Amino acid sequence: MSGIYLHIPFCKQACSYCDFYFVTRTSEREHFVQRLVQDIKSYRDSKFTEETVETIYFGGGTPSLLEPAQLEEIIDTLYDVFDIDEREITLEMNPDDVSAQFLADLKSMGINRASMGVQSFEPELLEFMHRAHSREEALRCLELLGASNFNSFTVDLIYGNPGQSVEQLKSDVKKLLEFDPPHISAYSLTIEPKTRLGKQVELGRIAPPEDDKVAKHFDTINKLFSSHGIERYEVSNYSLPGKEAIHNSNYWEHENYLGLGPGAHSFWWDDSAKRWENEQDLRKYLRSEDHPEKEKLSLKQLAEERLMMGLRTRKGVRVAELSEQYGYTLNDRQLEYLQNREQEDKVKVDDRITLTDGGIKIADAIILDLVTLH
Template sequence: MSGIYLHIPFCKQACHYCDFHFSTNPQLMDKMVDVMCGELMLQKDYLGKSSQIKTIYFGGGTPSLLSPGQLEKLLDAVYENYAVSPEEVTLETNPDDLTSEKLQAFKSLGVDRLSIGIQSFNDQILKFCNRAHNAKESVQSIELAQNAGFQKLSIDLMYGFPAEDHQIWERDLQKAMEIDAGHISSYCLTIEPKTAFGVWAEKGKIHPNSDDFNAEQFEMLQEKMESNGYVQYEISNFGKPDAFAIHNSNYWKGVPYLGIGPSAHSFDGKNRQHNISNNVKYIKGIENDSPAIISDPLTDDDIINEYILTSLRTIWGTDLELLRNRHQLDLLGKHEPLIQTLQNEGLLVIRERKVILTKQGKLLADLIAEKLFI
């Protein structure tokens, strides 16, 4: 079982918080689609000839900028070069890109899950972030998707915006629960150095919140989701029991995947690689049958540590028997005093031979994982 991720590196405009690879110049979009089809052919043996593709994920950037024809061309290339038995085909979208006609076209092509980049239902926050949509379009986009027959919907929400109190976040959470899309991905604002926010913070134009302030908003998120029947199946992801994202869940479980497009990352189960984060150089490399790929070889310890880091983020936890059988590692024996301390502090539990973080432990997930690394 494997997945394919396709990175569409184009956006209408640059959000002030974003440090992903993208371009606001759409002139190369047709060429990019053709070249990504070429990479799909060049990389068809990366996951192994017998590998079954179960999930396809269009990320970015803004994949909803693709025309139905461009999306169809990419999907055709996937089906022509891989053994595909899809359980989930996801398209990341922005609210302002969605029309009834476009949604019906996407659905007819086999897209069955939408991830809609709402970020906030507050117009001031959206303007502050330089988003291309407004709050009204956020609500309308979800209604359009539901009317088009999309039963698997996810909305993105951000918290941690500079503020004096939690009122805006409280209203965003309440609005999300009224809409009840079934899945919510929620991330704390991180101010990255080369973004507009990073520049503003350096100049003192904005002031990041304290860690305690952001932690309070995270706890509000957990409480609101739980009280409305959502399961925190991964630290930043909440879904109704039948609405978990399969593709992203597979990332956290260590399932191999192939990344296509500039800056896309891949994992074959033993090693990682990623494409160059430059549209022109990426295109040139594929056209010359010499893709600009950077290898990221992993040691056995790297693989174990990555598994600990990602699995601890989930409700399924770190499987002690998997580590013992696959890697000959007795994690409990190696870290017994530390694990006992973390249990006593209420940060994790051992259940059915799995190390699972508590609600409190999820606030310190990365720190705990680092302590458990070998």
């Protein structure tokens, strides 16, 4: 096994852009922790405990809303049930939850990677995103991280916000780079239909940024990160050499993972490949012991997924891997399409298929075209 993902669904408030499952009532945290511990124990002596766990990821929601003692109970239970030889244990946190003592507590229980949701240092952008923290809290948190024993951490930024200028983005990036982050996840703002932001766009109150502006933002962050030795290894992820996220990289390469908590996804490939998702409902999760129905995936589905995920990464996809692991051969129309994109310097094809810097800007369009050619 490569990893375990734990979805901690609590948030202080709803960010305007977020469509992950969360609840803003935090009174049920202890009840949730006990249910999650029970959930972990239910896997004892199952086929899911036969493989070694290399990564654990606390996502959400806001995992930093749990008390250190609650996190420690969850981790102790994982070690008791699973065969864990950890390479990476990550916990997502918001700046307003962090103190020096909190970071020390996390480190003492074995969490060795912090994921900090900064998004921006601009007060008006933080307000637009409906973030719970301030610029000052974000800066203080990064100072605390730098002074702590965490030698591996990542920071989230969001670009392409309506009204966000290139100069504002440069200011955000330059301020972040002062703290020497080993890893950065930089996301183009995505407008999801059921979010607060999606409703505002639907009502015509906010106009989404134009594609050429977003492309300019993308070029700006790539240039600034690269000048500090922080290179893109996936559409939205950048790191110093050797500081790539192990857990997330395993998702993209079809490694097995188990998702625990409401809304968490799992993927398991032994004799056949299956995926399942826990229901996005905390109340049902708290009272139900049923495991969700599993979807069986065909080799063709898996191959197309591998193309979709792999082409978003710097490594791309080995042509031989498609045939050896998935029994998938590119057809004549796909080969012709790749040849045309190669002539446009969007794609490079040798023993691997990779997207160039020009191709990565339109990665979604290229990938969709490629997998739908029959």
